[in-house]
Amino acid sequence: MQLIEAGQIIGSHEQTPADPAFAQGTAHTQGQYRPIDEGVVPIQDMGFIHADAAYDVVSASAGYLFRMQEHLDRFNASCEKFHLENPYTDEETVEILTNLVKLAGLRDAYIWWAVTRGKMLGERGSMEFENRFYAFVTPYLFIMNDEQRRNGANLIISQDYRRIPPDSVDPTAKNFHWMDMKLSVFEAAGRGGDWSVLTDGEGLLTESPGCNIFLIHDGVVKTPATDCLEGITRQTVLELATDLGLETVVGDVYASELESCDEAFLTSTAGAIMPASHVNGAALAPHAGPGELTTQLHNLYWERRWDGWHGEAIDYSTPVAGFELAHPA
């Protein structure tokens, strides 16, 4: 079976922006819809200064929002863990995100939103803040480029960085703490790899920058249970694997198991299932390239998405109510 190419995933769906200014994407900041490059953050926002924020990312494919309610539930849980309050209700949040997709006219979209601590109110040290909402939408994007997807990535298990412990920053709350992950990607590049995987420092795998990690060995699909974000794509892959009749295990996964498995892949909203071909430079299988079961999971994922599986159809026929471009071109 051949892996469905990125061009097929995103290229077959047209884009008709409400205004040419939205062709690169749209943003919603300070209560207004804007062309993406005009979306701004006030410099004193604590989200910017201290990474003091919660966020989430959902995607649209072929005009369907994917598992919106699950993303919203996870986002609300992240906000609660960080004592943040979304100034918008759930309904308003979904309306803003949908409007951003409609204004950009995208069928396949990457949809990001956050609530930051915002601006301090009153005296310093008062702990009173005006929490703020930000969102943007761009054409759908993949963490891995086409060549990496087609050939499978070389994953490097980081030696220099460990994933921040859950009792420092809770990884189940989607957060802006990225420096351990970012620096591990530099390490991976320095070691000739494409992307990194982090352990807990004790030999157990956690996750990867922006992704969950999976391996397949003797037909069993395994992913770490803890010290990672409970990815919506991870959940989706566990369901797909079950539908394909594969055994799934969510538990402790050792770094050594990744080095000796049959197949491995990363999962993320930004790219869905991204196959690995090598771990620490060594090929996983004699043929290298994406594994057979990974390819089956990957293709099933996209075929179901195009059919609207777990999807909410976006109504592109109705204009965005009350919308006027702030600065007409």
Ligand code: PLP
């Ligand atoms: N782990 C981390 C650290 C992430 O940032 C992400 C997504 O951005 C994921 C895992 C994958 O989660 P999901 O599949 O919900 O996008």
